[in-house]
Each structure stands twice: as structure tokens, then as C-alpha cells.
Amino acid sequence: MNRAERSLLSFLDAPVVVGDPEGRAVYVNPAFEARFGVTARDVGGIPLAELFDGGAREALLRAVADVCARGESVRFPLRARGAGFLAVVSPIVADEARVGAVILLKEEIEGVERLLAIQREIADPLDELEATLQSLHEQTGGRRHARHRSDVDDALRALGRVRKWTEELRTTLAGREGGGAAGRFDAAQLLRQVADRLAALSRAGGAGVELLAPASLPHARGDPAKLEAVLLRAARDRLEARPAPARLTLAARCAGHDGARAILVSLTERFARGVAPAPLREAPLAAEVLAACGGALHVAADPELGRTTLLRFPLADA
Amino acid sequence: MSGRDEEIRRLMARGLDAYGLGQVREAVQSWRRVLALDPTHAEARDYLQAAGGDADGAPARAPEDADLLADAVALLRRGDLAEGVDLLETLAARDASRLDVQAHLELGRAALLPVCRARVGPGRRVPRVRIPNEQVLRYNLPASVGFLLSLIDGRTSVDELLALSGMDPLDVLRGLASLLDAGIVEAAG
Numbered sequence: 211m212n213r214a215e216r217s218l219l220s221f222l223d224a225p226v227v228v229g230d231p232e233g234r235a236v237y238v239n240p241a242f243e244a245r246f247g248v249t250a251r252d253v254g255g256i257p258l259a260e261l262f263d264g265g266a267r268e269a270l271l272r273a274v275a276d277v278c279a280r281g282e283s284v285r286f287p288l289r290a291r292g293a294g295f296l297a298v299v300s301p302i303v304a305d306e307a308r309v310g311a312v313i314l315l316k317e318e319i320e321g322v323e324r325l326l327a328i329q330r331e332i333a334d335p336l337d338e339l340e341a342t343l344q345s346l347h348e349q350t351g352g353r354r355h356a357r358h359r360s361d362v363d364d365a366l367r368a369l370g371r372v373r374k375w376t377e378e379l380r381t382t383l384a385g386r387e388g389g390g391a392a393g394r395f396d397a398a399q400l401l402r403q404v405a406d407r408l409a410a411l412s413r414a415g416g417a418g419v420e421l422l423a424p425a426s427l428p429h430a431r432g433d434p435a436k437l438e439a440v441l442l443r444a445a446r447d448r449l450e451a452r453p454a455p456a457r458l459t460l461a462a463r464c465a466g467h468d469g470a471r472a473i474l475v476s477l478t479e480r481f482a483r484g485v486a487p488a489p490l491r492e493a494p495l496a497a498e499v500l501a502a503c504g505g506a507l508h509v510a511a512d513p514e515l516g517r518t519t520l521l522r523f524p525l526a527d528a
Numbered sequence: 529m530s531g532r533d534e535e536i537r538r539l540m541a542r543g544l545d546a547y548g549l550g551q552v553r554e555a556v557q558s559w560r561r562v563l564a565l566d567p568t569h570a571e572a573r574d575y576l577q578a579a580g581g582d583a584d585g586a587p588a589r590a591p592e593d594a595d596l597l598a599d600a601v602a603l604l605r606r607g608d609l610a611e612g613v614d615l616l617e618t619l620a621a622r623d624a625s626r627l628d629v630q631a632h633l634e635l636g637r638a639a640l641l642p643v644c645r646a647r648v649g650p651g652r653r654v655p656r657v658r659i660p661n662e663q664v665l666r667y668n669l670p671a672s673v674g675f676l677l678s679l680i681d682g683r684t685s686v687d688e689l690l691a692l693s694g695m696d697p698l699d700v701l702r703g704l705a706s707l708l709d710a711g712i713v714e715a716a717g
Contacts, residue, residue, distance in 0.1 A: 420638070420641060421697070422637060422638070422641065422696055422697055422698050423696060423697075424694055424695055424696045425694035425695075426694070457638070457642075459634075459637075459638035459641070461634055461637065461638070463696060465620060465624045465630060466624030466625070467531070467621075467624070470624060470625065471624075472624065472625075474630055474634075476631070476634040478634050478635060478637075478638040480638065480639070506627060508627035508628060508630070508631050509631065510628060510631035510632050510634075510635060512601065512604075512605070512632075512635060514605050515601075515604055515605065515635040515636075515639060516635055516638065516639075517635075518631045518632075518634040518635050518638070520627055520630055520631040520634060522627060522630075
């Protein structure tokens with residue numbers, strides 16, 4: 211793939227990965243890096259299958275094989291990192307006229323937007339209906355119209371219920387729009403995924419990654435995919451630093467009581483004496499993730515004890 | 529009884545136990561933590577005064593959070609990791625929104641983990657209860673340690689306890705370490 215093509219893909223907001231004719235990843239754009247917590251350097255040459263898990267992996271491999279064999283684009287729904295995407299796999303002519311694949315992942319926002327538009331369309335006739343019923347209500351004030359008035363009252367109550375449910379629909383859809391600002395996740399489960407993905411890197415670098423989390427936690431509010439990307443980026447930065455920190459600890463717990471509970475996710479590093487800690491390059495993305503859900507960030511550092519980057523998430527059901 | 533009241537009761541008893549054994553510093557720390565949870569706790573205040581709670585002999589006062597956080601960091605730095613983490617947990621329980629306290633608590637937890645792991649030994653070791661059930665009641669065990677004790681059957685290894693309990697690994701290893709230290713449990717293998 212030439213520099214101009216890479217440059218164009220790097221401007222896309224949608225995650226893109228490019229595979230060579232052997233099914234190995236040769237490029238991911240910045241949107242893919244941010245969404246999936248990998249870097250172009252990490253993925254260069256690894257099988258496409260390693261970028262996805264479970265059913266998504268099989269579906270993707272099947273699609274890439276079809277595209278390479280037939281030379282025609284394939285579209286299919288794909289679920290990865292807790293989010294729904296429409297995957298568009300297109301052929302690309304690689305070296306010696308062999309065919310590779312460009313995979314573009316478009317988040318399933320179109321469908322949500324369409325449903326939101328329908329909800330807005332429903333709201334207009336509901337307004338008209340209510341105005342008409344209120345008018346009838348005023349006209350049936352006398353005893354002579356008692357039965358009609360009762361019917362109008364019933365209709366107004368039913369209308370209230372319809373309004374309530376369309377509002378519920380709007381709220382739910384608005385939460386999904388924009389990539390899951392109203393998402394929810396189990397931080398303990400998410401940390402296990404992150405630790406699994408870091409295992410190979412930590413083995414290679416010699417630094418151990420410890421996981422301190424119970425089996426499960428109450429669900430936190432926030433975007434799990436973006437948090438995973440933040441944690442992976444942060445942990446990779448530490449593990450790739452030379453010298454690497456002596457130890458890296460990923461932790462999640464629930465703090466507080468009753469209505470004031472929150473989920474705390476942290477990354478703690480113990481660095482060797484006299485070694486400057488790695489810069490917090492993940493901080494802007496972490497701040498973005500936390501701002502979207504009303505969370506907070508705190509960093510505590512001590513020359514002897516190490517450094518903790520702590521992220522607080524509100525409970526999903528608070 | 530609320531979790532806070534239970535913690536106060538436990539700390540008061542622990543302070544008395546320590547005082548009885550001549551461990552005045554530990555006793556004073558326990559009662560200071562009681563005052564951190566409940567500044568009006570008259571009994572803790574009396575005990576502290578009796579024990580010469582403050583080095584300068586001034587009347588015992590409820591310590592400020594900033595003092596306690598500095599105390600906790602000092603404990604961690606000099607290697608009194610369990611004490612430091614205990615104190616930070618007390619502070620965090622009093623005001624969970626203090627992210628500086630929570631972040632220092634994570635520093636302490638991360639430092640304490642390898643110490644507890646070393647105390648407990650390899651994950652293949654199998655802990656076994658050394659004392660009859662009725663004697664267990666004499667110990668003032670926190671609920672989480674009591675739960676852990678209920679899982680110890682002489683066949684389940686440390687690694688299996690970590691997986692089965694569903695608890696935070698540090699809580700499991702700390703609980704096991706305290707049971708080993710108290711002689712309630714022994715581990716073989």
C-alpha cells in the first residue's frame with residue numbers, strides 16, 4: 211500500500227485495517243488504533259484473525275477469503291469489543307496483482323439515527339392528538355357530556371403512556387448514538403481481557419502484570435471499548451519503556467457505600483529507583499472517556515512507592 | 529450493625545488486645561483509626577489518653593484526614609504495608625470520594641500483594657484449619673476472612689481458593705496470611 215493511500219485512510223473516522231493476500235494485517239488507521247487499543251506497529255504482519263475474538267474472527271476470515279477469491283466487496287454485521295459494526299470488506303490489488311483486503315468498520319449508528327428520526331416523526335402527531343383531545347375535554351365540561359368527558363380522559367391517559375414510551379425510546383437511542391457514552395461494563399471482566407492481551411508483551415519485556423480484581427463488579431457507566439483502548443495503550447507504554455517498570459498492577463474495585471458507590475479502575479507501576487516514569491500519553495483519551503460518563507481521573511506518584519493512575523466511573527444503575 | 533460500627537468494634541478490640549500484649553504503638557494506631565471513623569467515640573479517646581496517645585502528651589484529638597494520609601504514606605514507605613493499607617482503607621471508608629486517598633490505597637495494595645503472596649507461599653499449597661470450629665469463634669475475624677475460612681477444607685489449594693472465592697486476590701492472600709499468622713490455618717505442599 212502506498213503512502214498516499216495510507217494518508218487518505220488515516221483521515222477516516224471509521225476504523226480501517228488492511229490485510230495482505232496472506233491474511234496478515236499490514237496497516238491499521240488511527241481510528242482503529244484508538245477504538246481497539248492497538249498500534250500500527252503492533253499489528254504489522256500478524257494474522258488478521260488475532261485482531262478479533264470469537265464469532266467476529268470467523269466471520270471476518272470468511273469474508274476476507276470470499277473477497278480475495280472473487281474480487282468483490284462483502285458487507286456483514288460484526289460485533290467486536292462490545293460494539294456493533296457494519297464491516298465492509300473490499301478487495302485491494304497488492305503486489306504482483308495479488309488481491310488483499312481493506313476492512314472498514316462502520317459503527318451501527320445509521321440504524322439508531324433512523325429510529326431517532328422515526329421517534330421525532332411520531333412526536334408531531336402526538337402533539338396534534340393531545341391538542342385535539344384537550345379541546346374536546348374543554349367542550350365536554352358539563353354534566354350532559356359526562357360519559358364523553360370520561361372517554362376523553364381515558365384517551366388522554368393513554369396518550370400519556372404513549373408519550374412516556376416514545377420518550378423512553380428516545381433516551382435509549384440517544385444513549386447509543388455516538389459510540390456508547392451511556393454504555394455499561396464490568397470492570398473486572400474488562401481488566402481480565404486487557405491482562406490477557408498484555409500477557410505476551412509482559413513476558414517478552416520481563417515485567418510482570420498483576421491483576422487485582424474480584425470475579426465480577428457492579429456495572430460501571432462508560433464506554434468499555436474506549437477504556438480498554440486507554441488501558442492497553444497505557445500498559446503498553448509502560449511495558450515498552452526501557453528500563454520497564456519492575457511491576458505493573460491493574461486493579462478494579464467498588465468503593466463507597468449505598469448511593470455514593472463508584473467503580474475505581476487503576477494502573478499502578480513500580481519503577482526502578484532513579485528511573486523517570488513513562489509520560490502519561492493516555493491521559494487525554496482517558497479524560498475524554500471519563501468526561502463522557504461523569505467520571506474522574508487522579509494520579510498519585512511517590513518516588514518510593516510508584517505511580518497510580520486512577521479512573522473513577524459512576525455505577526451504571528446509580 | 530453497620531459495616532462502620534463493625535469496623536469500630538473490631539478496631540477497639542484489636543487495640544485492647546495489642547495493649548494487653550504491651551504493643552502500645554499498635555494499640556494507639558487502632559484507637560486513632562476508631563477516632564478517624566467516629567471523632568466522638570469517647571471510649572477510644574479515653575484509651576488513647578490512658579496510653580499517652582499523642583507523643584507530646586496533649587489530649588487525644590481526632591486526627592485530621594491530611595495527617596492520617598501522611599501517616600499512611602509514611603507507614604508504606606517504611607515497609608509497614610499492612611498497617612498503611614489498613615489506615616488508607618479506613619480513610620477511604622470515611623470518604624470514598626477522596627481520590628487522593630483511593631490512589632494511595634492502590635499504591636499500598638500493589639506493594640502489599642507480593643508480600644502476602646510470599647507469606648502464603650506457592651499457589652499449589654493447600655491450607656488446612658488447625659483448630660476446632662468452636663475455637664474459631666473466639667477470634668474476632670472480619671466477615672471476609674470468615675468467608676475465606678469457610679472455604680478451607682484441607683483439599684483446596686491457594687490457587688483454587690483464589691479462583692473459587694470470587695474475591696479480590698489481595699483480600700484472599702491477606703486473609704490467608706492473617707490466618708497463618710494467627711495459627712488458625714497451616715499450609716502444606
